[in-house]
Amino acid sequence: MSTEKSPLEKARDAYKPKLPPVLSRGIGALAIEESGPTTAAADAMEIENHFPKCFGLPVIRFVPGKGPRDSKALNVGVVLSGGQAPGGHNVITGLFDGIKAIHKDSRLFGFRGGPKGLFTKKYTELTAEFVEPYRNTGGFDMIGSGRDKIEKPEHLADCRKVADEMQLDAIVIIGGDDSNTNAAVLAEYFQKEGASTRVIGVPKTIDGDLKSEQIEISFGFDTTTKVYSELIGNICRDAASARKYWHFIKLMGRNASHVTLECALQTQPNITLIGEEVSEKEYTLAQVVEQVANVVWRRAEAGLKFGICLVPEGLIEFIPEIRLLIKELNVILHDNKEYFDGIRGYENQIEFINQKLSRESSYVFSTLPHRIQQQLLLDRDSHGNVQVSKIETEKLLIEQVDEFLAERKAGMVQKARKEQGDEAAEKLKDELKKKFPFNTQSHFFGYEGRCSAPSNFDADYTYSLGMTASVLIAFGKTSYMCAVSNLAAPVSEWTAGGVPLVSLMNIETRKGKRVPVIRKALVETNGAPFKAFAAKRDGWEMNDEFVFPGAIQYFGPAEVCDAPTKTLRLERGR
Numbered sequence: 001m002s003t004e005k006s007p008l009e010k011a012r013d014a015y016k017p018k019l020p021p022v023l024s025r026g027i028g029a030l031a032i033e034e035s036g037p038t039t040a041a042a043d044a045m046e047i048e049n050h051f052p053k054c055f056g057l058p059v060i061r062f063v064p065g066k067g068p069r070d071s072k073a074l075n076v077g078v079v080l081s082g083g084q085a086p087g088g089h090n091v092i093t094g095l096f097d098g099i100k101a102i103h104k105d106s107r108l109f110g111f112r113g114g115p116k117g118l119f120t121k122k123y124t125e126l127t128a129e130f131v132e133p134y135r136n137t138g139g140f141d142m143i144g145s146g147r148d149k150i151e152k153p154e155h156l157a158d159c160r161k162v163a164d165e166m167q168l169d170a171i172v173i174i175g176g177d178d179s180n181t182n183a184a185v186l187a188e189y190f191q192k193e194g195a196s197t198r199v200i201g202v203p204k205t206i207d208g209d210l211k212s213e214q215i216e217i218s219f220g221f222d223t224t225t226k227v228y229s230e231l232i233g234n235i236c237r238d239a240a241s242a243r244k245y246w247h248f249i250k251l252m253g254r255n256a257s258h259v260t261l262e263c264a265l266q267t268q269p270n271i272t273l274i275g276e277e278v279s280e281k282e283y284t285l286a287q288v289v290e291q292v293a294n295v296v297w298r299r300a301e302a303g304l305k306f307g308i309c310l311v312p313e314g315l316i317e318f319i320p321e322i323r324l325l326i327k328e329l330n331v332i333l334h335d336n337k338e339y340f341d342g343i344r345g346y347e348n349q350i351e352f353i354n355q356k357l358s359r360e361s362s363y364v365f366s367t368l369p370h371r372i373q374q375q376l377l378l379d380r381d382s383h384g385n386v387q388v389s390k391i392e393t394e395k396l397l398i399e400q401v402d403e404f405l406a407e408r409k410a411g412m413v414q415k416a417r418k419e420q421g422d423e424a425a426e427k428l429k430d431e432l433k434k435k436f437p438f439n440t441q442s443h444f445f446g447y448e449g450r451c452s453a454p455s456n457f458d459a460d461y462t463y464s465l466g467m468t469a470s471v472l473i474a475f476g477k478t479s480y481m482c483a484v485s486n487l488a489a490p491v492s493e494w495t496a497g498g499v500p501l502v503s504l505m506n507i508e509t510r511k512g513k514r515v516p517v518i519r520k521a522l523v524e525t526n527g528a529p530f531k532a533f534a535a536k537r538d539g540w541e542m543n544d545e546f547v548f549p550g551a552i553q554y555f556g557p558a559e560v561c562d563a564p565t566k567t568l569r570l571e572r573g574r
Helices: 007-013 044-050 088-102 115-119 128-134 153-165 177-193 221-242 258-267 275-280 285-301 320-335 337-341 346-356 359-367 370-376 393-420 422-435 456-474 528-542 566-571
Strands: 030-037 058-064 075-080 107-111 123-125 170-175 198-203 246-251 307-312 440-445 480-485 495-500 505-510 513-518
Touching (some): 044 513, 088 128, 088 456, 153 177, 177 513, 221 246, 221 258, 221 307, 221 440, 258 528, 258 566, 285 393, 307 393, 393 422
Parallel strands (some): 075 170, 170 198, 198 480
Antiparallel strands (some): 058 495, 107 123
């Protein structure tokens, strides 16, 4: 890390994250309040079969009371897993401060490079001197992250060996739904093996799809959507100034459209596509294209030859016909990987694929541009699925909207030629070209937001999550996700506790097998955030009611600096 710091970095060094009152008390002044037994998010019987030791644990809430009398020094390991999210470092500093407050001789070990660092025993001891420069900073560069899974028997056994050798009281896994699924698997394995090491999860993902009634938001979502919204607001201002471009902006969020919805609520663009609505209404790609094209046309008729369209990264998988195509491709490419990898030439690959696809999916595949077809056949992710982030959905929409508008104008010219002759048709052609231009710019906002310095909300929230992890460990809890709640209120009203990891799980089919995973939370079209958006979007189409959020503010009035996302406030009735 560079020793030279910007003025903002220096100022953030001095920021002291705010803590909810219950976490400001010492461990000796805390007790836990438990709910009744929990079940799973779905598929309870199957989930219980997978997790007999950890199934049915109660939800935990911290309350004032008498805590453990003899708090011993703790040895704790911590892992950053998956993609970066603003605030990860503050989880670690909160965890460090928490275990040191429990006992001054407690030690924290950071496993380097993600889960692989855990089962290969690659770690750094995180001392006060080491941790200090990372307070309130973005990124995961303190110890690095990775996407390796802890699921193979040999990996689980290696984790047990490392935990025993290092005499770890607990391992804290900071990650998204897959990473916390790994945490649940590891916790169950340790329990079956009689290991004393506990496992605690922390909810992280900028996509916002790791949440439940108790897990109100995953960390990083607040900061990332504010970064994207600043950029979108800047582009809105540019579009209104130049008045000649349609900007198609793709935003992070493969499995859910939370990021896109939040950015729409913050900036009020002309068009926002929400994948869950597309799926619910079973729109075809042609219908999505026509809806966008009609807005472009109506605006041009009114002399507005510009606009903003927000597109969720995973839109293409929400379109039923393409979702079916991708599902078939995933199976075909998984079952025929070795043979397919040996096929030379794109045309030969396409011929092989079309022989395997159903008639309906083969037709859909043939209608896609060659560029998109090739992207659908690229290397798969760790689950064997299409890497949706590599599919240029925003460019696909631009291309198909352009074709739709061109066909509409050609039809009008053809009709004029038939009814009024060539001269009238050519005149109309020139008029349509001037009146209905479609000049575009495409953007993809992804990495721009993942490592930003956390907002005050995320800095406070993540530090509280780290402190919560330390308390759960001190009380001897395992297979829990840290939960800090009532987040739409000021920090002085936040509460803290834990939610059983297993209670968040359901069964999904991956690589042809039914496996337990933490269920992804999708945008609810009957939820308050979507309803608030849907009530206003028609007005945004023709009236440029752009909002310009500006850069994240770290200093100033609480309503400017500490405000949570609009999504969270709407969900919590604020």
